[in-house]
Amino acid sequence: MSNAGPTPEASYRVTRYTTAARLNHMVTAASLVLLAVSGMALFHPSLFFLTGLFGGGAMAREIHPWIGVVLFFGFFGLFFRFWKANLPEKGDGEWLKSGGAVLGGHEENLTEIGRYNAGQKLVFWSMSALILVLIASGLAIWDEYFFQYTSIDTKRIAVLAHAIAAIVAICVWIIHLYAAIWVRGTMDAMTKGSVTGGWAWRHHRRWLRESIGGKSADGGNVTPAE
Amino acid sequence: MALTSDDLIRRSASSVPAPATKLPEVAKLIDVSKCIGCKACQSACIEWNDLKPAVGENSGSYQNPPDLSPDTWTLMKFTEWDNPATGNLEWLIRKDGCMHCSDPGCLKACPAPGAIVQYSNGIVDFVHENCIGCGYCVKGCPFNIPRISKVDEKAYKCTLCSDRVSNGQGPACAKSCPTQAIVFGTKEDMKKHADKRIADLKSRGFAQAGLYDPAGVGGTHVMYVLHHADQPEIYAGLPKNPAISAVVEVWKGATKYAGLAVVGLAAAAGFVHHLVAGANRVTREDEENAAKLKEKA
DSSP: OOOOOOOOOSSSEEOOHHHHHHHHHHHHHHHHHHHHHHHHHHOOGGGGGGGGGGGGGHHHHHHHHHHHHHHHHHHHHHHHTTTTTOOOOOHHHHHTHHHHHTTTTOOOSOOOOOOOOOOHHHHHHHHHHHHHHHHHHHTTHHHHHHHHGOOOHHHHHHHHHHHHHHHHHHHHHHHHHHHHHTTTTHHHHHHSSSSEHHHHHHHOOOHHHHHTSSSSSSSSOOOOOO | OOOOOOGEEEETTTTOOOOSOOOOOOOEEEEEOOOOOHHHHHHHHHHHHHHOOOOOOSSSSOOOSOBTTTBBBEEEEEEEEEEETTOOEEEEEEEEOOOOOOOOHHHHHHOOTTSSSEEEEEEEEEOOGGOOOOOOOHHOOTTOOEEEEETTEEEOOOOTTHHHHHTOOOHHHHHTTTOOOOOEEHHHHEEEHHHHHHHHHTTTOOOOOOEEGGGTTBSSSSEEEEETTTTTTTTOOSSOOOOOOOHHHHTTTTTHHHHHHHHHHHHHHHHHHHHOOOOOOOOHHHHHHHHHHHHOO
């Protein structure tokens, strides 16, 4: 239930991400933002001015695909860290059906959530698919190095697919970011690597039980979501 | 008088006010039936535009270089065609280059403001200082004309000698043509001239002679008189019904506007949701329950 009171003091903290996972995520996140800005600048004339952030249109065009390579390998790392934890399981369907309750901040009556809820899993799998489309279509229109490998007809389809996939990816990213802002305490997972016990109880209770299950109460390390 | 920004009717990724006075539309007419394949036009183009193509290699054809390039803006394309109706071998020679479409796909695809412009006289010109080298023009063009330079990563193509035309001269290729297979003037005059040439060709047995001024791109400012106008594709793949690809139209039409709208809506939805639902905060109860759980463990 959402409440307007101040955030209570943490009872204890639970490790959610390793430092390596956080660094991996930061590199991926930074490249995604840079790609969105430079890509949107070349997508709509009203945003062309954003190329100024990269040193002009030619520089934005030059640098965008290279950042794309960084994103691809960055996401590749995230994929192999997190794919198992994002496999579908019982309860995902219920979570999705209760979208209204979740959006209203009423998770208390739902089946206890493991490391990731169905929404987070959707973000994970849709980003995985979209980034595959983006890297494949992106290589087809990276004319500086790969012009001769595809026909112009293929490039036309690639440039359209790239634009549509990028729009969807940006929307998924907005959802991802918004969820992290809305659900207070979530950002800690990325900035500190740990979350409060209360946060874990509230949003990922089964993960919390599993994490502290075999441990003593002295606050020893628990399994991060990786 | 030079062509100025007052003469623009289209400017890539930006808009221009309608010109106060429109220049008469110009056109280059290429009569393939009069062409002798001497390549004087190719040489004149290189000379006038100060292009410096590398010395080519013989690839077994008179066609040299094999394709248009950043420093070959016009190219004689040679085709040996077996005419099934007569059994004759016909040597078809077509001077390839930018068609200066009324509805230019390159300009529609271009994301860089002012990198491609269209003057009211019909000339479509690349403005290299604004070009970012993305190659979208290559995808937009229905005739496969623009080429990106490996030297400066900018797009190049025939300018219709806009610098000569704006000073009352014809293009260098037309000036150099020894048989007047290439002529230049107002589009209206060129159509009239073409009519005479077509009548002449028809009287000499080329029943399908005709003018190539394809409507799919709104007409062009480089036109051909073809002796087999019913099958333009035999002339080294001249497209029969060229038009901007539907994929490009969707990309630069619906996708461009819907894309921005969808991203804007997603951001707005988050904003509104936060206003309505408020922050999802951890409660004291949650922390207490978590503490109890840990004690049990």
